[in-house]
Amino acid sequence: MSDEQIDLLFHAAVELQQRGMWEQALTQQREAEGLLRGQPSGARRDERLAALLYGTGGSLNALGRHAESAGVLEESLARYTELGAAPTLIADVRMRRAVALAATGRGASAVIEADAAVRTHLDVGRPSDLARVLQLNADVLADHGDPDLAVASADRCLRILLQPGRPGAADARYLFLAARRASDLHAAAGRPDPALAAAEIAWTSGREQGFAMPSDGLRMVVRLRESGDLRTADRFLKELRGLVPDADPASYPTPEPSVTLAQAMAATGATGVPALDPRDAEAPFVPSQRSAAPFLATAHATALSAVCLSALPEDVPHGVRLGLEAHYLFAYASEAQDSDLRYRFVTHGALWARVLLALTLALRPGDPALADDLTGWARAVVARLPPTTAEAVEIIAAWIPFLDAQDA
Known part of the structure; x- marks a missing residue:
């Protein structure tokens, strides 16, 4: 029973x-x-x-x-x-x-988990399942990762779901949410044409499926104005006010642009990691795709780490982006069991731990939750780090007070 x-x-x-x-x-x-x-x-x-x-x-x-x-x-x-x-x-x-x-x-941790999920569905999943995880991945990256990767993920989701015969009823909400996200990300980056195209998809699909909110109509008005089509924007606003009398485009939030890895590299002179154009249909959409193989992820993480440590603590926005992307690549290389990372962990692990410490110190005043998250990662890295070099001993000692505080 x-x-x-x-x-x-x-x-x-x-x-x-x-x-x-x-x-x-x-x-x-x-x-x-x-x-x-x-x-x-x-x-x-x-x-x-x-x-x-x-x-x-x-x-x-x-x-x-x-x-x-x-x-x-x-x-x-x-x-x-x-x-x-x-x-x-x-x-x-x-x-x-x-x-x-x-x-x-x-x-x-969210970015790293999402990265792994996307990689799996890219390798062995169905297109509809890949589209679903790409939409969710775009949301995670928009809040916690490189906005260029986030918009590439949202755009790839849209391309999958806009193929002939799609979207089905089960896919419709992912199409709507991905279009919303893509529009705001393109707008924040100053790309009015794709921002408007995505807003139109969100509005049309949202109206058809009953998902659309007044804010989706306001997004359309704002995007039309940003693209220079003021006449259509005024006509659309008039129609929208027939449904929502107090609709006010000024109430639609202006997207806050986040620092991309490309911007951080340009500002600090960092090199060695392939450039990313989010408008490219083949652009990467998770951090691990920046590197064609796990051993390259270790190499790219090493290059970004060096510049991150030079930038922090003075240049927090660019230094944090460089450090987080280095962390994501180290984590991918570790999960993929890169032999260079594994057999030279006393060197690579010490650098990884040093980047995590620099990030934690930079983030703790304004983002304690993320700082605590990175401290958890540092605990695992330090636990694997053999105290066989002066650098390893130094970084282990530097981390002990923070790990003890988290345990308290």
Whole structure:
């Protein structure tokens, strides 16, 4: 009877999620979880528990309980990994966890999780699944990564979903959200034509599917004005005010441009990492794609690290962008088990730890959540670092007070 009851609770939760009844869905999921944890451990039970926790993480995210979601999804990921689950299934857990981490301010971890999820779907996933993770990846990168990568991710999502025969009903919301994000990112970078094109996609698809908000209409007015088509902008605003009488384009927020890696490199004279043009259809859309192979990721991270350490603490905006991108590349090279990073970790690891320390010191006054996130990464790097060189001993000693403070 217990298995049947669990199945009923599981399916009831899915139906409630589809209707947007997240609290009720979570109640069903928690009850099913209790029953599953009461069963003897085994492959079938552990697989069902991993799937249930993945769904629970979605409910918690929808309810704004992102820290809880990240913890639940960490267990789901560990169980699926231990079971040798399908790569795309593991990737979906990592992407959902990336969304939760980003919402809690753990942006560095979010970018790295999203990067891994996108890489998997790019290798073995279906186009619709790739489009879905690209839209979510664009959101994570827009808040915590290089805006050039973010807009490239959103644009690639749009190109997939605008192919003949798409989008299907399941894809429509991802098309709408990616177009919204692409429009704001292009506008912030001073590219009015693609910003307007994306705004039109968001408005049209949003109206058709019932997603559009008054702000989407205001975005259209603002983008038309930015492109110089004032007559159409005035006509559109008049029509919009027929639906929303108090619609005011001045209330639409002006996108705040974030520092791109290209800008940081130009400002500091950094070289050695391939340039990125987000308007290129083949542009990278995750940090790991900057490097054609893991050993190049280590080399690129090393080059960026040197300039980051020269820039900080005086030039925080550019130094932080250089340091974060170096961290993302080191993390990718580590996960990909680059032999140069592994066998020369006493050198590369010491540099990685030094960059993380510089970033933490620069970020802690204004972004303590990200600083704490990077401290967690430093803990793992320092734990692997053999104290066999003066540089390694020095950076380990420098990190100890921060690690002790995080433990307190």
